[in-house]
């Protein structure tokens with residue numbers, strides 16, 4: 001049985017003070033070890049948040065990671081730096097990175113590989129735009145995004161990785177995928193991985209992201225191939241994030 005995972009992605013929100021208050025609120029309500037849980041916080045707050053959640057079971061994650069190990073790459077933050085401040089996870093290929101900052105499939109694959117050099121678990125985000133969905137390209141787009149990483153990292157690398165399916169049209173829009181729409185793509189992702197390695201497919205956690213909220217999380221998480229969520233807006237409030245966490249059923 002796969003263990004569920006619920007990850008908050010705070011995106012570019014908060015202050016050092018609100019970040020501390022938010023994790024303290026999450027820790028205060030975190031009863032019952034029903035699933036893995038983590039927060040992906042802005043780079044500059046990783047250390048202060050890390051000091052608070054250190055030695056708790058709330059994991060620390062970064063929202064991106066450099067595609068190179070070190071050197072003259074102004075503005076980037078390396079895997080070794082993130083490991084040093086205690087990151088367990090790093091998002092790679094979030095659609096906001098792909099759309100606004102040009103993170104290509106190739107750079108996403110390199111970021112994925114860099115994370116693993118420091119034992120940071122990459123959370124590979126994939127998903128189609130509304131236009132791509134309407135043109136029936138969802139599966140092709142997701143395959144292409146997966147292939148870029150599989151080609152560079154090898155399928156075995158998915159032993160220590162998480163996949164997040166985040167349809168772009170559902171992110172921050174209030175328009176969540178239906179349980180069936182999400183399950184259909186999750187099932188496809190798992191079978192795509194299974195065609196390359198059955199054992200990895202059975203154990204890999206595939207998260208859903210895109211307007212997941214306390215009132216729809218339970219239905220999504222009950223689907224066979226949805227192993228938790230990557231939560232944006234609703235993770236900025238301890239109570240709603242915890243409600244989503246407590247919606248995990250398996």
Ligand code: 13P
Nearest residue numbers: 009171172210211232233
């Ligand atoms: P929302 O939950 O705000 O739609 O964001 C989803 C997301 O992008 C998480 O990475």
